Every structure is written in C-alpha cells, then in structure tokens.
Amino acid sequence: MAERSEEVKLLGMWASPFSRRIEIALTIKGVSYEFSEQDITNKSALLLQLNPVHKMIPVLVHHVKPISESLVILEYIDDTWQNNPILPQDPYEKAMARFWAKFIDEQICVAAMNVVGKTGEEKDAAVEATRDLLKFLEKELVGKDFFGGKNLGFVDIAATLIAFWLMRTEEIVGVKVVPVEIFPEIHRWVKNLLANDVIKKCIPPEDEHLRYIKDRMVKLNIKPA
Amino acid sequence: MASQPILLDYWPSIFGMRARVALREKGVEFEYKVGDLTNKSPLLLQSNPIHKKIPVLIHNGKPVCESLNVVHYVDEAWPDKNPFFPSDPYGRAHARFWDDFVDKKFSEAQFKIWGKKGEEQEEGKKEFIEAVKILESELGDKPYFGGDSFGYVDSLITFYSWFQAYEKFGNFSIEAKSPKLIAWAKRCMEKESVSKSLSDSEKIVA
Numbered sequence: 001m002a003e004r005s006e007e008v009k010l011l012g013m014w015a016s017p018f019s020r021r022i023e024i025a026l027t028i029k030g031v032s033y034e035f036s037e038q039d040i041t042n043k044s045a046l047l048l049q050l051n052p053v054h055k056m057i058p059v060l061v062h063h064v065k066p067i068s069e070s071l072v073i074l075e076y077i078d079d080t081w082q083n084n085p086i087l088p089q090d091p092y093e094k095a096m097a098r099f100w101a102k103f104i105d106e107q108i109c110v111a112a113m114n115v116v117g118k119t120g121e122e123k124d125a126a127v128e129a130t131r132d133l134l135k136f137l138e139k140e141l142v143g144k145d146f147f148g149g150k151n152l153g154f155v156d157i158a159a160t161l162i163a164f165w166l167m168r169t170e171e172i173v174g175v176k177v178v179p180v181e182i183f184p185e186i187h188r189w190v191k192n193l194l195a196n197d198v199i200k201k202c203i204p205p206e207d208e209h210l211r212y213i214k215d216r217m218v219k220l221n222i223k224p225a
Numbered sequence: 226m227a228s229q230p231i232l233l234d235y236w237p238s239i240f241g242m243r244a245r246v247a248l249r250e251k252g253v254e255f256e257y258k259v260g261d262l263t264n265k266s267p268l269l270l271q272s273n274p275i276h277k278k279i280p281v282l283i284h285n286g287k288p289v290c291e292s293l294n295v296v297h298y299v300d301e302a303w304p305d306k307n308p309f310f311p312s313d314p315y316g317r318a319h320a321r322f323w324d325d326f327v328d329k330k331f332s333e334a335q336f337k338i339w340g341k342k343g344e345e346q347e348e349g350k351k352e353f354i355e356a357v358k359i360l361e362s363e364l365g366d367k368p369y370f371g372g373d374s375f376g377y378v379d380s381l382i383t384f385y386s387w388f389q390a391y392e393k394f395g396n397f398s399i400e401a402k403s404p405k406l407i408a409w410a411k412r413c414m415e416k417e418s419v420s421k422s423l424s425d426s427e428k429i430v431a
C-alpha cells in the first residue's frame with residue numbers, strides 16, 4: 001500500500017543527530033515523507049503547537065498526529081511499518097537495545113558535550129569520562145558488523161550520534177576522543193556504516209556540517225581548538 | 226519450564242516499586258532480593274555492571290536493567306494478562322512519551338525537593354508543580370492515564386509513596402495544587418498490585 005507522502009511529515013533540522021535518526025529509519029522502511037526544516041533559534045508556531053511539552057525537534061506527524069522524542073519516534077516507526085525491522089523481536093534483546101540507546105543519549109552524549117569548550121585538566125578528565133563509557137560500546141561490537149548484528153538496527157541508528165557528530169568534530173574540538181588504537185571495533189563499525197546506502201543518503205554532508213559546527217561554536221563563544 | 230524471575234530491589238526505591246507493580250499486575254511469582262545500596266552485592270554488580278543500580282530483573286538467567294525497560298520487558302514476556310500498553314502504535318508512542326516525561330522532568334524535580342536545600346529546592350518545587358500540572362492536564366477526566374484501565378504512566382503512582390516526604394521536605398501541599406492527581410493516586414492505591422508494592426509512606430518520611 002503506497003503512503004501518500006503528505007501523510008508523513010517530519011519537522012527536523014538538517015544538522016541535528018536526533019532529526020537524522022528519524023530520516024534513517026524512514027528510509028530503511030521505504031516510507032516517503034515531507035521534511036520541514038525548522039529554525040531552532042526561532043521556533044515556529046507549528047513546532048510549538050505539535051510539541052508543547054518539550055518544544056524540540058524532531059517531531060513526526062503521521063495521520064495528523066504528532067510524536068516527539070527521537071527514540072519514541074523510532075519505536076513508533078518500527079511498530080507502524082513492519083518491513084525491515086529495526087528492533088529485535090525477542091523481548092530480552094529488545095530490552096538490551098533500548099538500554100544501549102538510552103545509554104548513548106543519557107550518558108555518552110552528555111559526557112561528550114562536556115568536553116567541548118574545556119581546557120587543560122578539565123578537558124582531559126572529560127575525555128577520560130567519555131572514553132570509559134565508550135568502552136562498553138566497543139565491547140558490544142566484537143564479532144558483529146553492526147550493533148544490530150548483520151543489519152543496521154535501533155542501536156546503530158542511535159549511535160550515529162557518535163560516528164557522525166562526536167567523531168567528525170574531533171578536529172574542531174582539538175582532541176581525538178575516539179582514537180583507533182583504543183577503539184578499533186568502533187572504527188570498523190563506522191566503516192561499515194559508511195558503506196551502507198541508507199546511511200550515505202541520510203547523514204549531513206561533511207564539509208557543510210563542519211562549517212555549521214564551527215559557526216555555532218563561534219556564536220556560542222566557544223573557541224574551536 | 227522457565228525458572229522464577231528474581232527482582233533485585235531496595236524497599237523505598239520508586240523505580241523498584243514500578244517493577245514490583247508490573248510483575249504483580251501480570252500475576253507473576255517472583256523472588257524478591259533486597260539489596261543494600263551502600264554495600265552492593267556481587268550479584269547486583271555482575272547483573273548491572275554499567276550502572277550498578279536496582280532494579281534489575283533476572284529472568285532465565287538474563288538481567289534486564291532500568292525500571293521502564295523492566296516494565297516493557299514484563300509486558301512483552303507475559304503478554305497474555307493485563308497488557309500495560311495500548312495495542313496501536315500511536316497509543317504506544319503516546320505512552321512511551323509520557324513515561325519518558327515522568328522519568329526526566331518529574332524525577333529530577335522530586336529529587337531536588339528531598340535531596341537539596343535552599344534555591345535548588347525551591348527550583349525543584351516549582352518544576353515539580355509544573356510537571357504535576359502538565360500531568361494533570363494529560364490525565365484530564367479519565368480514571369487512569371491509559372483510559373479505563375490501569376496501564377502505562379500509571380506507573381507514576383510509585384512516586385506517590387514519596388508524596389508525604391516531598392510535602393514534608395518542601396513544605397507544601399500537593400493535594401491543594403492538584404486534587405485530580407491525588408484522586409487518581411487514591412484510585413490506583415485501591416488495586417492490590419499497587420498497594421502491595423508501594424512502600425509505606427510513613428517509613429519513607431522517617
């Protein structure tokens with residue numbers, strides 16, 4: 001059954017890892033959607049109406065009903081379009097996938113953001129803290145092409161935050177948080193991601209992305225390294 | 226065939242209570258192991274090496290951590306009785322969104338009330354009342370958050386056991402600010418699965 005593209009709308013932002021996650025999932029499922037680029041510094045009335053609680057992107061609108069919070073949206077997409085499943089079927093494996101995705105968002109993301117703008121000893125400590133958390137993910141990848149096994153799954157989609165935001169910005173931030181000597185599995189996984197057609201289609205173009213981040217840092221008065 | 230699940234828990238834990246309510250709603254017999262958070266057992270450290278926290282549900286030898294994960298897992302592993310979540314994808318997404326809201330906003334706010342003092346505590350009170358208002362408006366006139374039957378988000382009820390503590394530490398009346406929520410809470414407490422699982426408010430205040 002073909003979905004009319006106007007039935008699925010995504011309010012997002014091209015440089016946001018959370019917004020890109022949704023695009024990846026919709027593309028895996030072959031769902032056409034209308035993308036509405038939002039200005040997060042000047043939030044539209046539509047965004048505020050559709051996500052009054054958090055006022056953030058991404059918001060997926062399907063059959064006129066809005067869904068917010070990227071991980072909630074990913075589960076909704078998997079529930080609604082059952083081809084190419086993103087989450088495992090087995091309840092235990094599903095629980096583990098949810099656990100890792102939350103770990104990425106609530107622990108790794110926070111720790112990595114803590115590195116930005118710091119100097120000296122504080123910076124070193126923030127880097128160490130982030131690496132300690134990443135080591136758990138490193139172990140998870142041993143013997144697998146992706147966190148999801150042979151194919152991209154829920155955790156891979158969440159972890160694109162690490163591959164294309166954390167790792168891409170290492171030069172700007174001035175420290176290799178994820179060096180290949182300590183994290184060979186993660187580096188191997190990134191190569192697998194880059195060979196995947198959906199990922200290639202859905203991640204922000206590197207040069208433009210880096211320019212945007214540098215600009216933002218200047219605006220926020222953070223010195224790029 | 227499957228062995229009895231084990232729940233590693235700590236009696237006043239709001240998150241532990243969620244797991245207890247979930248298992249009781251499903252009528253699942255479980256072995257309850259009380260942990261001491263100041264002296265973590267080898268079983269806990271082995272089952273939840275990353276966060277070293279309770280609750281942990283061990284089923285068929287495999288550990289499930291994080292209270293909301295446990296609730297979802299229990300719902301999926303014992304699907305035949307009392308489903309916690311609606312069957313339609315939008316209903317489920319709606320449920321997950323509110324569970325997430327409770328975990329983030331409500332949880333943080335309530336911690337500031339009993340865990341902090343001065344300005345931070347006042348901030349906590351403000352955030353708590355705001356969160357309560359948002360939840361009340363979500364509840365509306367329904368008997369439970371899920372509609373006619375107890376389900377998702379109603380697991381918020383486990384915070385109720387701490388309401389007396391918040392009121393004492395924060396010096397304010399929750400009922401005065403949100404009578405509908407208190408009415409809902411009393412309704413939930415009438416369910417055996419809930420009243421059996423929630424720790425005594427008096428004990429928590431002490």
